[in-house]
Amino acid sequence: MKNIQLILSAILSKDIFHYIQIDKAFNIVSYSYGVEKFFPNMQEVIGKEVYEYFPELIGMEDELIKPFFIDNYRCKLDRVQKNNYYINLTIEYCDPQTLLILIQDDTATIQSQQELLQYSNDLTLLNNTLQTVFDQQKDLIFLTNKESIKFANKKFIELFDKTTIEEIQEEKLRLYKAYNSAFQSYDELFEALVDKTGRITINGEYFIIQTSLVDTSHKLFTMTEI
């Protein structure tokens, strides 16, 4: 009875609906109804080594026994994929002879995270691809937004003896001054170059500069070496 109360207490305190109880030899002592959904071919489980169902725990033996010796010690392993489910594992003390593996089914949350991560990673790859395409252009290209340079290709960055866009941004370049010393912004440079090209001198080199509107906030400038 006391054992059941311990298990119930552990489960209810963490919004967890499944558990597996193991002994000091890491053999399964008991488990909750429904845990089978994580393990295809789960049969005659009692007495079997837990590694058969959780190979994730192999190599973690030193961690697994710590709850027996350290008060309130818990081993955690999150976002484990099992049979199309994602689960979070917490291994904690149950009684002097056993441990509880508490299983939280977090599939819905982690699938949402996976979609976001996929989207984010795809965007990063696309950004890298576009950077490569721009870097292969003969012209020097930079993109402005709110009066600062947000993007530049390799040839542009190298013109200023820099290697990254962050270094260019730290310089707070005011290239519109090279076109017209009275100009105060890239917007003014953009307005001056609409439907025409201009000439600009930077670091002693001569360029033809032209521009185009990418969207309402981004302006693209292209400089061709003369």
Add this chain to the structure above:
Amino acid sequence: MIRKKILLIGDFNVGKTSLIRRYVDNTFDDKYLTTIGVKISKKLVEIKEDACELLIWDVEGATAVKKIPIAYMKGASGAIFVGDVTRKETIESIENHIDIFLNINPDAHYVKAYNKIDALNASQKEELTLDEKSFFSSAKDDLNVAQLFEYLTKEMLG
């Protein structure tokens, strides 16, 4: 039977899952599907007279803002560090991944996979240099995939 936990570690989209799928199932799909969390595959390897069950951890790739969870690395006997030869930054980050991994598992063994080598032409390949722990690999062309795992297994079994 001897059982060894190994991980595939690297930045996202370098082909870790593809290497595992090629090695374990002999399949390949070039569609990129981001791995989240960890998924374990098993593979029995026989080196001379020793049989070893590899527990292969396919862990989510590192991104600029998210590193690989330390908890996944604990207790590992080995790792395959994977970089994508078409993305220089993923090759450069391998040494950082190795440092973190060996800090947690000082006695572990490792090997490096310069993956997606099928995407480079001959002159591009010549620009890359390999050390004794490195292999060019391609899950797509099944180049050096089994060799990576077998080399690591031999190292772990001593």
